[in-house]
Amino acid sequence: xxxxxxxxxxxxxxxxxxxxxxxxxxxxxxxxxxxxxxxxxxxxxxxxxxxxxxxxxxxxxxxxxxxxxxxxxxxxxxxxxxxxxxxxxxxxxxxxxxxxxxxxxxxxxxxxxxxxxxxxxxxxxxxxxxxxxxxxxxxxxxxxxxxxxxxxxxxxxxxxxxxxxxxxxxxxxxxxxxxxxxxxxxxxxxxxxxxxxxxxxxxxxxxxxxxxxxxxxxxxxxxxxxxxxxxxxxxxxxxxxxxxxxxxxxxxxxxxxxxxxxxxxxxxxxxxxxxxxxxxxxxxxxxxxxxxxxxxxxxxxxxxxxxxxxxxxxxxxxxxxxxxxxxxxxxxxxxxxxxxxxxxxxxxxxxxxxxxxxxxxxxxxxxxxxxxxxxxxxxxxxxxxxxxxxxxxxxxxxxxxxxxxxxxxxxxxxxxxxxxxxxxxxxxxxxxxxxxxxxxxxxxxxxxxxxxxxxxxxxxxxxxxxxxxxxxxxxxxxxxxxxxxxxxxxxxx
Ligand code: F0G
Numbered sequence: 001x002x003x004x005x006x007x008x009x010x011x012x013x014x015x016x017x018x019x020x021x022x023x024x025x026x027x028x029x030x031x032x033x034x035x036x037x038x039x040x041x042x043x044x045x046x047x048x049x050x051x052x053x054x055x056x057x058x059x060x061x062x063x064x065x066x067x068x069x070x071x072x073x074x075x076x077x078x079x080x081x082x083x084x085x086x087x088x089x090x091x092x093x094x095x096x097x098x099x100x101x102x103x104x105x106x107x108x109x110x111x112x113x114x115x116x117x118x119x120x121x122x123x124x125x126x127x128x129x130x131x132x133x134x135x136x137x138x139x140x141x142x143x144x145x146x147x148x149x150x151x152x153x154x155x156x157x158x159x160x161x162x163x164x165x166x167x168x169x170x171x172x173x174x175x176x177x178x179x180x181x182x183x184x185x186x187x188x189x190x191x192x193x194x195x196x197x198x199x200x201x202x203x204x205x206x207x208x209x210x211x212x213x214x215x216x217x218x219x220x221x222x223x224x225x226x227x228x229x230x231x232x233x234x235x236x237x238x239x240x241x242x243x244x245x246x247x248x249x250x251x252x253x254x255x256x257x258x259x260x261x262x263x264x265x266x267x268x269x270x271x272x273x274x275x276x277x278x279x280x281x282x283x284x285x286x287x288x289x290x291x292x293x294x295x296x297x298x299x300x301x302x303x304x305x306x307x308x309x310x311x312x313x314x315x316x317x318x319x320x321x322x323x324x325x326x327x328x329x330x331x332x333x334x335x336x337x338x339x340x341x342x343x344x345x346x347x348x349x350x351x352x353x354x355x356x357x358x359x360x361x362x363x364x365x366x367x368x369x370x371x372x373x374x375x376x377x378x379x380x381x382x383x384x385x386x387x388x389x390x391x392x393x394x395x396x397x398x399x400x401x402x403x404x405x406x407x408x409x410x411x412x413x414x415x416x417x418x419x420x421x422x423x424x425x426x427x428x429x430x431x432x433x434x435x436x437x438x439x440x441x442x443x444x445x446x447x448x449x450x451x452x453x454x455x456x457x458x459x460x461x462x463x464x465x466x467x468x469x470x471x472x473x474x475x476x477x478x479x480x481x482x483x484x485x486x487x488x489x490x491x492x493x
């Protein structure tokens with residue numbers, strides 16, 4: 001069904017006028033002409049935007065064979081030795097840099113402009129976003145379509161025993177725990193809505209805007225829904241989210257409701273919600289913004305670009321992240337691969353995706369050299385990654401294979417122990433994010449990651465949304481009578 005044919009009302013406060021005129025819509029379609037969607041299963045190719053019977057754009061999330069789609073853009077390609085395997089080909093892209101050095105210069109110039117919210121200049125605003133700063137590698141849409149908070153610009157904390165610096169005794173505890181000298185944590189919980197999801201969502205909602213969508217929807221374990229709700233509100237679209245009832249951290253649910261999304265709690269798990277949302281979107285012409293949506297993956301690639309830029313384009317040996325639905329593994333892997341192919345970096349980091357033991361279908365497939373695809377009923381304290389049938393399996397498998405990467409699995413006890421270390425260091429993160437540190441510690445113990453290798457771990461979400469899981473001191477701290485004696489006796493313990 002064409003995307004804006006649904007009779008769903010626009011969200012409260014949304015203007016009557018459409019976000020784009022016919023003229024600018026034509027410009028957007030032209031700008032997206034070098035962008036195609038490639039099926040990751042059968043390799044069939046589709047245009048980024050297809051017109052339906054009424055000439056309205058019709059979204060496509062899957063290939064006719066049922067496979068997931070991947071955005072394919074065309075660039076000039078300096079790394080000739082990579083050419084046979086590359087998904088980027090030389091094309092009519094006169095204005096784009098043609099060497100790794102020129103790409104680096106472009107991005108470095110943009111970061112040197114002050115990262116302030118600009119009131120009148122769109123360009124400055126885009127340069128201030130940790131996603132749209134890399135816009136040529138994200139989505140070639142006219143600037144006026146872009147919906148940005150802006151996002152990104154998150155900290156890359158040096159936490160290794162050697163690189164943490166004097167005076168950071170707390171942060172050094174993380175390096176000690178991991179057993180690494182040169183170790184960085186990229187805190188994606190510092191994004192506008194508190195998770196890495198904002199990077200994909202800015203691209204996804206921008207694409208919804210291009211498509212003229214009035215309503216956007218997703219299934220979520222909580223962070224995607226909060227992000228969708230925020231960006232949909234900003235764009236004047238109706239946000240609709242499906243959550244697994246009783247399995248979403250309180251802060252994420254509160255956030256989603258506060259931003260005004262229609263919030264449907266499904267008496268089932270995330271995998272049930274995911275299945276339902278895809279059907280509902282196709283039936284009602286609502287624009288789907290799960291990571292099944294290939295444009296969200298494009299925005300999320302920017303985590304990789306920003307890490308590389310913060311490291312002055314010196315690629316790390318390893319990049320480690322938690323894995324659930326596998327959108328992030330696919331996105332970061334794709335971003336790093338593109339950075340390598342375009343000559344921005346001189347080697348491809350190895351990627352390690354870490355799953356929770358009770359929700360580890362990707363790990364099971366990895367153990368059998370990906371001969372079989374598993375699904376399972378998921379159970380873990382890390383509700384964000386409580387996913388038993390990941391949508392982006394094939395994309396993520398490609399990333400692991402191409403980067404000589406690995407998949408590992410950690411128990412809930414390991415996750416909570418690692419979370420306590422990150423929290424006590426003063427940095428803090430949500431439970432799913434701590435799978436990163438738990439996985440790194442395990443891989444260092446097994447000497448898969450060597451102690452002297454340079455490692456970047458991604459913390460995907462903020463501490464603040466989940467105020468119960470893994471909290472010390474009975475959650476609310478110590479309560480005493482308002483007397484000096486009472487306070488003294490507590491501090492003496
Ligand atoms: N970490 C956090 C904090 C997450 O919210 C998620 C996924 C992941 C890791 C895993 O990323 O799914 O791309 O492999 N959260 C989704 C959501 C499922 O709905 O918020 P993935």
